[in-house]
Amino acid sequence: xxxxxxxxxxxxxxxxxxxxxxxxxxxxxxxxxxxxxxxxxxxxxxxxxxxxxxxxxxxxxxxxxxxxxxxxxxxxxxxxxxxxxxxxxxxxxxxxxxxxxxxxxxxxxxxxxxxxxxxxxxxxxxxxxxxxxxxxxxxxxxxxxxxxxxxxxxxxxxxxxxxxxxxxxxxxxxxxxxxxxxxxxxxxxxxxxxxxxxxxxxxxxxxxxxxxxxxxxxxxxxxxxxxxxxxxxxxxxxxxxxxxxxxxxxxxxxxxxxxxxxxxxxxxxxxxxxxxxxx
Numbered sequence: 001x002x003x004x005x006x007x008x009x010x011x012x013x014x015x016x017x018x019x020x021x022x023x024x025x026x027x028x029x030x031x032x033x034x035x036x037x038x039x040x041x042x043x044x045x046x047x048x049x050x051x052x053x054x055x056x057x058x059x060x061x062x063x064x065x066x067x068x069x070x071x072x073x074x075x076x077x078x079x080x081x082x083x084x085x086x087x088x089x090x091x092x093x094x095x096x097x098x099x100x101x102x103x104x105x106x107x108x109x110x111x112x113x114x115x116x117x118x119x120x121x122x123x124x125x126x127x128x129x130x131x132x133x134x135x136x137x138x139x140x141x142x143x144x145x146x147x148x149x150x151x152x153x154x155x156x157x158x159x160x161x162x163x164x165x166x167x168x169x170x171x172x173x174x175x176x177x178x179x180x181x182x183x184x185x186x187x188x189x190x191x192x193x194x195x196x197x198x199x200x201x202x203x204x205x206x207x208x209x210x211x212x213x214x215x216x217x218x219x220x221x222x223x224x225x226x227x228x229x230x231x232x233x234x235x236x237x238x239x240x241x242x243x244x245x246x247x248x249x250x251x252x253x254x255x256x257x258x259x260x261x262x263x264x265x266x267x268x269x270x271x272x273x274x275x276x277x278x279x
Contacts, residue, residue: 029107029124031091032132035084038070039266041128046101048122050267052081053207056119058215059147059160060097060106063185063246064256064270065214066115067207068126069225075207076265077226085113087121088134090142093158098149106158110139114224117211118143118161150189164190166216168248177252179278185247194244196260200279203230203243205264205271209254216250223254227264227271236261243278246270 027041039051048055052070057063068085075081090109097106103123111119118139121127134140145163146155164184165172171182179197183190207225234241242260249255255273263269 027128029089029092029127030129031089033086033130033135034089034107034127035086035130036068036070037126037128038072038084042126044125045267047099047269048101048103049126053266053268054126055122055270056111056115057122058119058162058166059143059156060093060095060120060158061099061103061122062097062120062160065119066111066113066117066209066211067225067268068111068113068115068121069207070126073266075226076228079226085111085115086130086135087111087119087127088136088139089121089127089129090134090140092124093120095157097156097158108139108143110134110136111211112136114208114222115211117215119211120158120161149187151183162215164247166214166250168250168252172250174250175252177248177275179245179255179275180248180252186245194246197243197245197257197279198240199230199232199243199277201277202232203273203277205230205259205273207268207271209249209272213249213251213254214256218251219253221249221251221254221272223272223274227268228259230259230262230273234259234262243273245278248275 043051052073056066069081071084073081088109089107093106107121143159143161145160147160167184168180181191186195205227206223209221213221245257258269
């Protein structure tokens with residue numbers, strides 16, 4: 001069923017064409033306060049999720065804006081998550097949104113932890129309903145921006161939380177940065193693919209810098225959850241490490257990217273790099 005047909009009765013805002021809700025069954029995701037399942041409960045891994053973690057985005061099947069982690073998740077610096085991150089699932093939008101890994105249901109609402117903002121979550125598999133009701137009044141109206149995967153194209157079926165102009169662009173009147181493009185996010189349709197660069201120094205990589213920083217607030221980043229470190233020279237190839245860039249924050253301080261052909265802790269691909277360590 002495509003978004004646009006409600007499965008259960010719920011107030012639908014103008015920003016969402018429709019919402020699909022899950023029944024609050026034990027161990028399953030549902031409308032209300034949800035927690036990330038630990039790896040011992042579900043170790044399944046694919047794009048956007050893995051043992052003890054799940055990815056958040058400003059749009060369904062979109063670029064990473066942060067992660068939610070389960071209790072006990074161990075980061076690259078040896079620290080462990082003392083408790084699970086929670087998300088207020090206000091609704092579950094339905095549609096593939098171009099996902100090729102089988103995700104067709106996208107929980108949306110306020111996500112807490114070190115992300116602390118509005119987002120879609122990559123599927124329902126890694127979430128479990130803890131209680132009905134919500135922990136916050138934030139993000140209750142739902143995503144409303146009519147974004148498109150193609151410049152000038154028809155809006156996607158599922159609305160976005162933000163325009164991609166919240167990221168660094170070459171037309172925002174700020175100092176030019178060679179890792180930014182005119183659209184805000186690098187993709188096949190927007191700039192011809194990911195932007196490749198290399199490190200100028202060893203790069204620490206983090207899972208979260210906070211929703212405020214990701215969504216355009218200057219100087220708001222609070223880096224948390226160390227995922228790994230990228231060396232200047234890739235030990236697998238003996239050549240400079242290749243970094244594939246998706247976007248740069250509006251203040252030009254952080255780059256959301258991946259280390260090509262490598263993974264961080266628990267199979268995570270994408271993370272936040274300090275801008276100063278990249279060429």
